[in-house]
Amino acid sequence: MKKTDLIAPEQYNIVSEIEQYAEQADKKALIYHDDEGHQTTVTYSELIAGANQYGHVFKAHGLKKGDKLLILMPRSIETYYLYIAALKLGVIVIPGSEMLRTKDLQYRIQHGEVTAVASVDVGADQFERVDGIDHVTKFIIGQPRDNWIDLTGEAQDQSTELETIQTHRDDVAFLPYTSGTTGNPKAVIHTHGWGYAHLQMAPKHWLCIEEDDLVWATAAPGWQKWVWSPFLSIMGTGATAFIYNGRFNAETYLKLLQDNHINVLCCTPTEYRIMSKLENLTDYDLSHLHSAVSAGEPLNREVIDQFRDNFNLSVRDGYGQTESTLLIGFLKETALRPGAMGKAIPGSETCVVDDDGNPVPPNTVGNIAVPLDLPALFHGYYKDPERTKAPQRGDYYITGDQAYMDEDGYFWFDGRKDDIIISSGYTIGPFEVEDSLIKHPDVKECAVVASPHELRGNIVKAFIIPQDGVARDDTTVKKLQNYVKQDVAPYKYPRAIEFVDDLPKTNSGKIRRVELRDLEQRRYDEQHRS
Numbered sequence: 118m119k120k121t122d123l124i125a126p127e128q129y130n131i132v133s134e135i136e137q138y139a140e141q142a143d144k145k146a147l148i149y150h151d152d153e154g155h156q157t158t159v160t161y162s163e164l165i166a167g168a169n170q171y172g173h174v175f176k177a178h179g180l181k182k183g184d185k186l187l188i189l190m191p192r193s194i195e196t197y198y199l200y201i202a203a204l205k206l207g208v209i210v211i212p213g214s215e216m217l218r219t220k221d222l223q224y225r226i227q228h229g230e231v232t233a234v235a236s237v238d239v240g241a242d243q244f245e246r247v248d249g250i251d252h253v254t255k256f257i258i259g260q261p262r263d264n265w266i267d268l269t270g271e272a273q274d275q276s277t278e279l280e281t282i283q284t285h286r287d288d289v290a291f292l293p294y295t296s297g298t299t300g301n302p303k304a305v306i307h308t309h310g311w312g313y314a315h316l317q318m319a320p321k322h323w324l325c326i327e328e329d330d331l332v333w334a335t336a337a338p339g340w341q342k343w344v345w346s347p348f349l350s351i352m353g354t355g356a357t358a359f360i361y362n363g364r365f366n367a368e369t370y371l372k373l374l375q376d377n378h379i380n381v382l383c384c385t386p387t388e389y390r391i392m393s394k395l396e397n398l399t400d401y402d403l404s405h406l407h408s409a410v411s412a413g414e415p416l417n418r419e420v421i422d423q424f425r426d427n428f429n430l431s432v433r434d435g436y437g438q439t440e441s442t443l444l445i446g447f448l449k450e451t452a453l454r455p456g457a458m459g460k461a462i463p464g465s466e467t468c469v470v471d472d473d474g475n476p477v478p479p480n481t482v483g484n485i486a487v488p489l490d491l492p493a494l495f496h497g498y499y500k501d502p503e504r505t506k507a508p509q510r511g512d513y514y515i516t517g518d519q520a521y522m523d524e525d526g527y528f529w530f531d532g533r534k535d536d537i538i539i540s541s542g543y544t545i546g547p548f549e550v551e552d553s554l555i556k557h558p559d560v561k562e563c564a565v566v567a568s569p570h571e572l573r574g575n576i577v578k579a580f581i582i583p584q585d586g587v588a589r590d591d592t593t594v595k596k597l598q599n600y601v602k603q604d605v606a607p608y609k610y611p612r613a614i615e616f617v618d619d620l621p622k623t624n625s626g627k628i629r630r631v632e633l634r635d636l637e638q639r640r641y642d643e644q645h646r647s
């Protein structure tokens with residue numbers, strides 16, 4: 118595949134890739150399974166009809182092309198309605214998780230110049246203390262609420278036909294926020310044309326989705342990975358999305374895979390790790406599964422071996438970023454090489470370059486990079502030209518990760534140049550956690566780093582210098598953990614806290630997180646050698 122094959126038609130709306138399947142009356146789009154065992158099936162024609170009704174409500178309340186809609190939804194049928202409705206109208210979607218707290222919402226609404234929000238009822242409380250929320254149009258899904266528009270209720274009486282607004286391939290479609298090592302989260306600009314390029318790469322070459330496959334991608338809405346797989350990759354290829362909105366349990370996951378005859382699975386390394394620990398794997402029949410992939414962090418050799426030995430299935434690794442799409446991975450035809458990241462996805466032109474943007478020889482550690490003109494690359498960070506320019510070297514965009522490429526084209530991960538923490542598939546910026554902790558009256562100084570963990574890949578760990586007189590005990594640990602859960606988000610809290618007397622710093626006073634990361638890695642290695 119050539120890079121030019123990734124360029125969308127000039128006038129292009131990503132919803133056209135989904136809407137084409139609505140012409141087949143009984144073609145299944147979604148199968149929703151709740152934690153009580155109830156299932157609901159939605160066809161493509163029903164999906165588009167429901168989205169069109171939502172779109173009419175948006176129009177009636179003034180939403181138009183170029184407006185920004187912040188969406189806070191769980192795994193649900195309505196989430197698909199919302200995304201499709203907004204994109205059909207040319208409205209820019211800002212994905213959000215129902216786990217976001219007031220602070221996160223405040224920043225996104227102000228920085229993203231949000232016109233409207235659409236939230237599941239259980240997430241609406243977090244908006245009460247947001248400054249300026251009275252100037253934002255608020256739609257609620259679920260239990261009606263004062264001063265919110267009952268989106269589901271109003272949609273019932275709307276037409277099921279809705280014209281798609283004409284959009285250019287360079288018009289913005291998504292504005293996801295991603296954590297940075299310093300400063301506030303960055304808003305990544307993705308266009309309708311990016312969606313087209315993504316569809317030419319990830320679902321075809323890595324996920325290996327075939328039309329009419331039943332595909333379970335476990336990522337939750339609010340993250341770009343949900344836009345990648347559960348939404349675009351499945352809906353854009355005419356497959357059926359399996360949705361499970363329940364807590365993770367290894368036995369439950371395997372039973373759902375077996376009983377529903379799932380064909381393609383995409384989940385986090387943590388989920389695979391926990392499933393692989395079960396002693397009764399041979400009790401489950403996964404013979405319908407022809408493709409299993411994982412992304413977010415490297416897979417353990419043990420996990421790969423367990424799935425191969427018990428299910429005759431190769432779990433294939435993949436690598437990409439919020440700023441791009443899948444860039445490196447193991448395709449079905451790529452021979453597995455344990456420990457490697459895989460090869461460059463066709464069309465991505467991913468390579469390894471030095472700090473000046475020059476390609477390096479094989480087996481030389483450098484920066485994982487892609488050409489700046491790759492159609493599947495973001496169009497910059499919203500309202501942030503300096504951070505947009507920072508990762509550019511010559512003709513390349515530098516991902517921030519380092520690796521080397523061997524003579525056969527396999528990439529081998531070496532580490533991150535920055536301090537981003539990837540835990541259970543979540544990308545977490547240490548600055549956000551440190552900023553929260555330092556506000557607590559018991560904390561004098563702190564540093565947050567990734568600490569290796571057998572199941573989660575890494576966990577968030579905080580090294581804390583407490584204020585004088587503060588007890589260095591479990592009570593204080595729990596108090597600080599609960600504080601971060603409420604102030605930032607539950608998935609970002611430090612699962613480990615160590616009280617220290619000082620922190621390693623540079624001569625200019627900057628904390629040297631690298632020393633703390635190395636310390637945690639040494640401790641982990643020593644523990645697992647004994």
